[in-house]
Amino acid sequence: MDDVKKAPRGVYTSGKGSSAVGLTAYITRDVDTKQLVLESGALVLSDGGVCCIDEFDKMSDSTRSVLHEVMEQQTISIAKAGIITTLNARTSILASANPINSRYDPNLPVTSNIDLPPPLLSRFDLVYLILDKVDENIDRQLARHLTDMYLEDAPDTVTENTVLPVEFLSMYIQYAKENCQPVMTEEAKNELVRAYVDMRKLGDDSRSSERRITATTRQLESMIRLAEAHAKMRLSETVNLIDVKEAVRLIKSAIKDYATDPITGRIDMDMVQTGTTSAQRRIQEDLSNEVMKVIEENDNTIRVNELAIKLNERGTVRVENHDINECLKRLQQEGRLFT
Incomplete structure (x- = not known):
């Protein structure tokens, strides 16, 4: 990932070869003093920068669990071998993952295509799907970009389309992070509130009583961070309307x-x-209500096979045994049904 080279402080790691202690911190014994010391992991080393994680879906559950605190609190709590401390991990996490079976199914939701738990996926500010679609213009641009990487170095002539050197871009990012602390203006704050309310309204369906959640406070916090980052890119001391509009555009396109x-x-x-x-x-919920009706009609005593037959006789859509078993488990957990 090229972002590691551009960030003032960047660490690259692979999810397949990373462990929980490798990402956070591990205990080792000092060679000279023989004392236990705490060595920093990838997330602590990238404090103030970016941590790029490839093969994010290949991580084990124990490794991914440490990311919840980092992405929510920007800290890492350590309690090992008598060492109890909290380390700063104010890092941006840039992760890439492949779909299950290396093929994205557009008929399934993103949570069924990517082997990641929903609580962790929802903590990312922006999630983009890079699908391989046949498009002549995009294919031509990609092919030209790849072939240009193998051309000889051109003379240092500054033109309108000149690509900035990595060293200059890295210094620019570092200067912006250290010297720009933009403050939200009243106009930008009002636009953020209006955009968030409009995004929430998308879930109201006047044709039915259905109310979908189309935005949460996490999206609002993401828009604030993106607007501040856009202001830093302009080396501005204030977050203006143009910054908020760009943040809203990015969030809406990702959602x-x-x-x-x-x-x-x-x-x-x-x-x-x-x-x-x-x-x-x-x-x-409709299946649960229908199951309870059939059970009550049979004096609260019925076998699972008989229940499946009666449900399929009454409904227009066939209900599989797996769905019925899952429904019975939910009813037991809710205390509405006793075995």
Whole structure:
């Protein structure tokens, strides 16, 4: 990932070869003093910069669990071998993951295509799907970019389309991070509030009683961070309207990609946060009510096979045994059904 070279402080690691202690910190014994010391991991070393993680979906569950605190609190709590401390991990995490079976299925939600838990996926400010679609213009641009990388070095002539050197861009980013602390203006604050309220309104469906969650406070916090970052890019001391509009555009374009229910074609943030869409929950609730009706009609005593037969006789859509078993488990957990 080239962003490691551009960031003032960047660390690259692979999810397949990373462990929980490798990302946070580990205990070792000093060669000279023989004392236990704390050595920093990738996330602590990238404090104030960016940590690029490749093969993010190949991480183990124990390794991914340490990222929740980092992405939420920007700290890492350590309690090992008598050493109890909290380390700063104010880092941006740039991760890449492949879809399950190396093929993205557009008929399934993003949580079913990527082997990542919904709570972790929802903590990313921006999630973009890079799909391999056949497009002549995009294919030509990509091919030209790849072939240009093998051309001889051109003379240092500054033109309108000159690509900035990596060293200059890195110094520019470092200067912006150290010297620019933009403050939100009243106009920008009002635009953020208006954009957030408009995004929330997308979940109201006047044709039915359905209320989908199309934005949460995490999206609002993401827009604030993106607006501040855009102001820093301009070396501005204030966050203006142009910064907020660009942040809103980025958030909306990302949500449109990864938070759209492929069945209904509508934005549903519950799909990202819980892995279940509002439409799926409604179907599950209807099935639960139908199951309870059949059980009550049979004096609360019926076998599972008989229950499946009666449900399929009454409904227009066939219900599989797996769905019935999951429904019975949910009813038991809710205390509505006793085995």
